[in-house]
Each structure stands twice: as structure tokens, then as C-alpha cells.
Amino acid sequence: MIVPAAHRRLRGAVAVLASLGAAIALSACSQSDASQRSAGKGLIEVGSRQDAPADYRPRLLTDGQLGFTDLRGDVVVVNFWASWCAPCREEQPDLNQVHAAYADRGVSFLGVAIKDNHSNAESYVAELGVPYDSLVDADGSYGASFGEVGPSALPATILVDHEGRVAARIFGRTTAEELSSLLDRLLAEQPAAG
Known part of the structure; x- marks a missing residue:
């Protein structure tokens, strides 16, 4: 007793x-480890870039589908978040600001809710006014297709260049200034003729 x-x-x-x-x-x-954070702050050299997962066509919250082949020629910002992640919520206004500034400049955005459910993701998008397409990656497979993106690395932002290659990784909260600087550099790169 x-x-x-x-x-x-x-x-x-x-x-x-x-x-x-x-x-x-x-x-x-x-809390990403220091090596991930420091490795994710600049552009990856063109010759070292890996292709983004072009054949992966996830279902969007709006019930459509979207793949990188649909966005070929654009610079793409893929932001990984979760409705329960406080730093993700803190960075969303910066992402919304950058989206508004670059929407007509050949930059597309995609939000990815990692290890979250449809209802919570829809609430996050509505509450924070996310102006671009988003999807739910409930099992983490889409994040895994980009390498080391997972729930312990949130928020995370991947930038894909004109050619569909991963050009930058930001692990942890980004700012409008940091993201704009990277986008300006990517937009200055000339896409291959084709």
C-alpha cells in the first residue's frame, strides 16, 4: 500500500x-543539429545539385495534384511545417510576405504539413492565411524524398532551381530577408536552353 x-x-x-x-x-x-543549420544557409553549387523528386505527385489540400514537372522553369520554395510546431507558425508571416513579393517573378510555393492530419493542416492554412498550395505528408515520405527533412527538422525550407534541382536547404526558421536573398540569387541564374 x-x-x-x-x-x-x-x-x-x-x-x-x-x-x-x-x-x-x-x-x-x-532543434536541428548545428551542422544542418550551417549547411542550409547558402546556395548549393550548381554542379553539386540533386534533382528534386519530379515523379512524386502528392494530393493537395484542395484535392488537386502537383509535381515538380508541372513547375519546371520556375524557382520553387517548398516549406515543410506542422500545425503543432511553434517556430513554423512564427515564420509563416515571412513566407506569406515573400510569396506576395515573388508570385509574379517566376517563383512558386508549396507548403507541406509533415506528420500532421488533414483537418489540422486546413486549420493552420486558414488561420495563418497561407496563400499557396499545401499538402499533408502524414507518413513523412514526401519529406524523406528530399533527404533529411522530417519532424525533428521543422521548419525546413527547400529551394528548387529552374532546372528542378535542390538548390538550397534551410533548417530552422527562415526570415523574409534570408529567403529573398536566396531567391534573388536563384532568379539571377539563367535556366538552360531547351
């Missing part, structure tokens, strides 16, 4: 452990 004082201490210890576990889980969305 547990005496009342011991029972209270046990309950307190369980509550502390549960709170610690929740804090670790929530902070994981903003």
Missing part, C-alpha cells in the same frame, strides 16, 4: 517527467 505522502511524490515525479517529455518533443521541431 502506498502512503498518501509517497503517492503525492510519485504523482509529482510522473508529472515532471511527462512535462519534460512534452517539452523535448515540442522543441524537436525547432
Whole structure:
């Protein structure tokens, strides 16, 4: 039999452990390791770029489908987020601002809700006024197709060049200034004739 004082201490210890576990889980969305963050701040040299997953055609929240072959010739910003990720919510106004500034300049945006559900993703899009297409990647397979993008690296932003190759990776929260600088450099690159 547990005496009342011991029972209270046990309950307190369980509550502390549960709170610690929740804090670790929530902070994981903003805590990428230092090498990922530093590696993701500039453009990847043209000769080192890998193709984006062109044949993957995920279903959008609007029920349509979209693949990179549909966007060939555009620079594409793919932002990975989750409705439960606080840094994702914090960066969304910057993404909306950059989308508005570059929408008529050959830049397309795609939002990807990682390990989230359709209802929460729709609420996030409506609440934060996301002006571009988004999809739900419930099992994380779309994020995995880009390499190291997953729930522990959120938010994450991938920039795809005119040729459909991954040109930059940003792990962690981005800003309008950082994203605009990268987009300006990508837009200055000349697409191959073809």
C-alpha cells in the first residue's frame, strides 16, 4: 500500500517527467543539429545539385495534384511545417510576405504539413492565411524524398532551381530577408536552353 505522502511524490515525479517529455518533443521541431543549420544557409553549387523528386505527385489540400514537372522553369520554395510546431507558425508571416513579393517573378510555393492530419493542416492554412498550395505528408515520405527533412527538422525550407534541382536547404526558421536573398540569387541564374 502506498502512503498518501509517497503517492503525492510519485504523482509529482510522473508529472515532471511527462512535462519534460512534452517539452523535448515540442522543441524537436525547432532543434536541428548545428551542422544542418550551417549547411542550409547558402546556395548549393550548381554542379553539386540533386534533382528534386519530379515523379512524386502528392494530393493537395484542395484535392488537386502537383509535381515538380508541372513547375519546371520556375524557382520553387517548398516549406515543410506542422500545425503543432511553434517556430513554423512564427515564420509563416515571412513566407506569406515573400510569396506576395515573388508570385509574379517566376517563383512558386508549396507548403507541406509533415506528420500532421488533414483537418489540422486546413486549420493552420486558414488561420495563418497561407496563400499557396499545401499538402499533408502524414507518413513523412514526401519529406524523406528530399533527404533529411522530417519532424525533428521543422521548419525546413527547400529551394528548387529552374532546372528542378535542390538548390538550397534551410533548417530552422527562415526570415523574409534570408529567403529573398536566396531567391534573388536563384532568379539571377539563367535556366538552360531547351
